[in-house]
Amino acid sequence: MKYIRNFQEVRKEDVSDVGGKGANLGELFHAGLPVPDGFCIMGNAFDEYMHRNDFDTQSLNHSDKLSDSVASGQFWAELEQEITECYTALGQNIRVAVRSSATAEDLPEASFAGQQETYLNVVGKEQLITAIKKCFASLYSVRAVTYRKQANFDTIKVSLAVVIQKMIESEVSGVLFTADPVSQNAEQMMLNASWGLGEAIVSGRVTPDIYIISKAKKCIVDRKLGDKDILICYDTTGVEERKTQAEQRNQFCLTDEQALALFEMGRKVEQHYGSPQDIEWAISKGKLYILQSRPITTLHKTNDIQQKLNASQKAVLNNWIEHCPIPLYPLDVNPCILVEQAKSKVFHDLGISIGGELSMDEKGVLFFTAGTLHISPRIIKIPFILSQFTNYEVNSSNTNCAFSRIKKELHKKSMSDVSHLSVHALLQDLRELMNVSEEIAYIRFRYNIFPSVAISKLLYPALHRVDTSINEYDLLSDLPYKTWKMNVALRQLAGYINNHNELENTIMGLKAADNSTLTDLQNNHPEFSDRLQDFLNEFGWKSSSSYSAFSSVSWFEDMTSLLPLIKVLLQSDKKTTSNNKYQTIHAKIIKSFSAKKASKVIKRIEEIRGYHVNREESLYLIEMCYGLARRIVFELNLRFPELFEQPKDILFLSLEEVYNLSGTIEDYKRKIATRKANRPQNVRLWNSLSLGGKLNDQNTLTGISGNRGLCRGKVKKILTFQEFDKMQPGDILVCRYTDPSWTPLFVLASAVVSDTGGPLSHSAIVAREYNIPAVLGCGNATDALHDGEEILVNGDKGTVQILS
Template identity: 30%
Template sequence: MGYIIWLGDDGSRDVSFVGGKAASLGHLVSAGMPVPRGFVLSSEAYERVITSCGIDRLIKSGASPREIREAIKSCDLPDEIKEELKLAYEKLGGVPVAVRSSATVEDTSAAAFAGQYETVLDVKGVDDVIRAVKICYASVWGDRVVDYREKRGISHNEVKMAVLVQEMVHPDISGVMFTANPISGRRNETVINAIKGIGELMVSGLKTPEVYVVRHSWLRMSVVEHTVGDDGDILSPRWAYRLATMGQKLEDYFGTYQDVEWAIKDKKLYILQSRPITTLPIPKLKMNIAKLNAFRIISEMLTRRPYPAEGDFMNIVFRDAVIMPFAPLGIRVGGVRKNMLIWKNGMPAVLDYFLWTTPHGVAEFIVTPMLPFAPLTLIVKGLIASAKDWKKDPMVKKTEDVKADIERYVPKTPKERLFYIKKAMQMTTIAGKLRSKYLYSSMLHFALLRVWLKVMKKEHHLGTLAFTGLDTVITRSNRELEKLADMIRKNEYLRELFEKHTAQELVSIINTDKRAEDFRRAFDKFLREYGYREAGSVLYMSDGMWIDKPEVPLQILKGLVIGEGSIGDDSVYENALMEVMSHPLMKVPFFRKRFVHTLMNARQFQVLREDTRYMAMIPSHFLRHMYLDMGKSLYDKGFISSPEDIFFIRFHEVVKDEKTMAKIIQDRKKLWHKLEKLPFIDISPLKQETTADDNVIITGIPGSPGVGRGKVCVIRSQDEFDKMEEGAILVAPYTTPAWTPLFALASGVVVDTGGPLSHAAIVAREYGIPAVMGTGEATKVLKDGMYVEVDGTKGVVRRGE
């Protein structure tokens, strides 16, 4: 390969080869965006020049940036580079061109050297192009650039310069566009600056631009601010909307907010540059109830910054199993970037706050014209498929087939690894399709159940009838856990083992002790059937599952055995059902039959939600093992310091060679440590206003009614499950189905995150214990041993007597 790469060719998207600016344009050309024709003189040419002209020796000698710049400008480029430049320029037609710097460390979401490298405009003739190339090379050693690199810990040796040569556009109007408001931080506003002629006059401050602020609201765009600049009213609202629409396309393509340079010539729009916005303020989070409920659900699942591989996994889960099922109601997947994360250099940096900061909530970004017809869609789809029959659907069998395939398949080559990922994630996609087909029926019948109960004046039983006593994969696994606990209680030797040893020690003992052989067989059978429950948070692939970490269910069994607890019964549901069925209306066979039909379908909402979630998470186990196999190979060869570092590699990067992956991991680990100071998710919106009651310590939202008293037991992770004591108040940052057995011991539950439909609230209602959700700070304020009163009806925690 020579030194010239044309925009749109395969190599034009490789940052290490063509630099950040050109790589961005290479992507745009490949995506069919309107970009002026051009080519790139690769970074390898820069290295050749630095060596052939002796600049490398000058750098090593400690020469000043000024001396290095002058040496570059005065050196003669190697003949082969000059010849390739001449041929490429002639192929472009010998037209006037813009010669732009494109460094290998620029225009990323971690750092943007905006305006610090050189650009030479309106260059004519080969000799002037060569001269402009040397000016771009010299700008690597500009005083401000050197200072910028040193402040950000970027090594001078890491930087190589490619040079972008593009056909010069002499614009009628040009400017810059930010696809999110850089002043207010509003993610639903595009800010457009425009002047007559070349945009550099605006950037340099020589002209005051015309300014448009375009807000994306529901089904339309609107201009919310317009200021005329030095050139007068030059950009029509129609062009502002067209630019804002293009900005949305660029956002969707790159997966983050963009700083865009654009030009209009003869009524044709050109994109000159598009790079990530590196600094964007987080606006004050003002949430209505819809946004707050969505935020509670998300914050409960995202308990820490995910690794890049986990970010890819959760994006697919979020897209296929959370958003896609509701597309028929008018919710659009494409509007949620990729998908709810802001990425920096391949690292999930923060949760994308655009979801919460728009005036009308999430819907502002992701609705379509179908939304007004949502009630009709709900009714029609709700009548087409019956939720109570969802387990008979052939798609359920399809998931079992996919699971069997990935259990047998062992990927050996990079391409096979990528195929394995796509194959495994089919289970998540199928789970989403099942939800799309049957959730509408359960939602429709839930609404009808509410009407039935209102007519009978039994509305207070709605939550109990719909969400307790259900037959889900979680409740079945809990019943099996109870059987195992009973097996241990009845065997004096096993009981003694569980009382004396830690869960981690029990893993080894059970596998080697012949006296525990019957239990081991029963436990192994349990793991084969129910081992795909998360060992950590639901979306974190690296945390593993019960089948990967048997010490987790063993820890739960320790608590059940020692505490003599049980994992609930169906009495709460049965008592509520008996009361409702005793109503005179239910004596009429026709009404009774219709009510039972409604109830059975409504109850499937939570069953379908839990079982398809379990189904959607199964790929996590298999992908974790594939990743760890890759990590072990890299670790054994000395490329990385721990096999777990492999989770810094994203899904699409598993095809890369081991040296490249090792370099990616090294770079991302550095960024990971820098991001540690930045909270991944801000849960401050969950903090509730305090009440006038002096005894109230914590305020949240009601999750399960009733009042419970006891000593606080703060449990932050599954590693602390053995702390739980019978009768204690369970205080947790979040809960997942893995936490369910703890509810058997608790007299009340208080959680930092979540809402009435979160796991903790649903399980608490099933156990008949009070729960306060979404407190935002319970694990910080409440301390182990404090005696408190949990009022799940009012959503408060008071000091105990």
């Protein structure tokens, strides 16, 4: 044929005719690998199409008009006949994917990543011809032309081929890297997998399952369960995005056998090309297919975070992962930096500069700048400064005055209707909220956390004299702080439901819930509605990820996570979290010291407890700021439909870029596309940072003691709030992390084991409240432990041993 080559006619040397994608697919086909059949429309067809239709490619200043013209051009009979014959040979009205493929030999395919188009689920001759023309036209879109101009490519000489390939209706799909691009380890492969079509992973719209496979051992050495919250599947025309069922989200989508089969296939592809490969794959009806393979071009780039980290950096990152379990989006980064800057300012006031922070580059890739400790001459005044820092009356007064003012400001903003504000007013409000969040963060660290830590260290010798087993965290028991009050309110709400059989039966009978379910419950039970609203008015801004300003969700925004919490509480017989631990410590202090000394120690302890109440209050106020800021961002998303095509697109801009939304739309679109493409790298990076804590020869995980005690019991692994109702009394809770919304699970748990966390994390504090053993910061407990396994949790040593 003059204009078309089937895959069996193409080899890797044919890039100039069929482009990089086409040449790679032909090469894989010749190597006997399982590639879905297809054909390539060569670059000469594109050149002749442009000539026959007399398109003026010199008019690049009007490339949007040129692109529209190219998309509506006419095919000549010979080309249309060849397309029809080749398409018919694939099958009767077969579903195909239509992809552009750059043909310039001196330009790597990666140079055009995201600049041309892909059309999925194309059926029938008419749809196919339309899709091919759109691929041709995409070479002259504003985005593509701007990108190539900025890269100094000669746009006029670029040609385009089109690849047409049978679509695989995959149950599972993903990407296999034959060298781990995150750790830069060529001796391991990284496998990403999710349900449905692979577009969900490639576009960065889903967090996939991740497997690390050793080439030498030929076995899986690490795995991480992704949330896989959406899947992409066939629609009547094109594809559609659906929510993944809870059962699918909470299980790995590949068996070990399938993962190792992919590993073997990856070895063959890598050996064939002689270099590490990035392979897109799919599984349909049990059969494995390769959809595309290309060289990994980033192995020479070492991400700063993946360099060796010192102990303090690891502690910082552990804290980030605990507060932001889902990788940050670009819009989340600046608010986090503001919080860190508030903390750094306090260190600076003490004469200490540490430096180093988590950040994100222009392409949306996370990195960690290593800090160096710098001591200024001001540090010689530390004894005097510390006496000021730890003045409880001053600190408490400053905190209470600021919080009183801030609460009034935030309440006023919460009552405003953002839909009636101008874009200018929305952006002004957004700036104000970010400034308030930074002020709260400074108050949190300067007037509460820092003085609390200082006093705790000073008190340690006295506490050790009273009882060597007491630590500063025990002093926070039986304390009515924000989360404690929230749990009391939740139990009261559950108690009301427990006393109304019809309402209780309805709630316990719900298998799944959405906001409409709660609305129906409220409509049918007005008094319950009033009580629920009272609860939300007090605690509704509590979110799923406290430091993820724009990608987290509060109860005000999505109430569905409340029902699993209530169902857990309805199962429990425990009525209170009090274990009288603090009263016991109080009595021991009075017995151990003179009245004067005991009074002084108890006064300091009461200060620590007061600081903790303020610390918890400050976090909730920050979450309220972020929640109100999300309302604005959601409204901005609606105001700029030409820029934000998907609900989450705005998350791929930085905060500064959102402040300047009057910027060039096409420039912003390019940034969004680039950062979407790089998000999977951040997801892999975030997950790799939380992997660790391997089982030793005695089948034992090592972590950090969150609360003392021994407990033998069975594992119940809970990864999302949708799984809360799995929890049964006496189970050992195993999770990645917990936040305050998880607290009711501790009512049922006999012990807790988590991937992240430290002595002052939510898991530790609540475990001490309920007096159950806790081992935290294990790294990969959720991978190493499985439902039903019997384990021994040793909170004294910080270990978890698998018994069966």
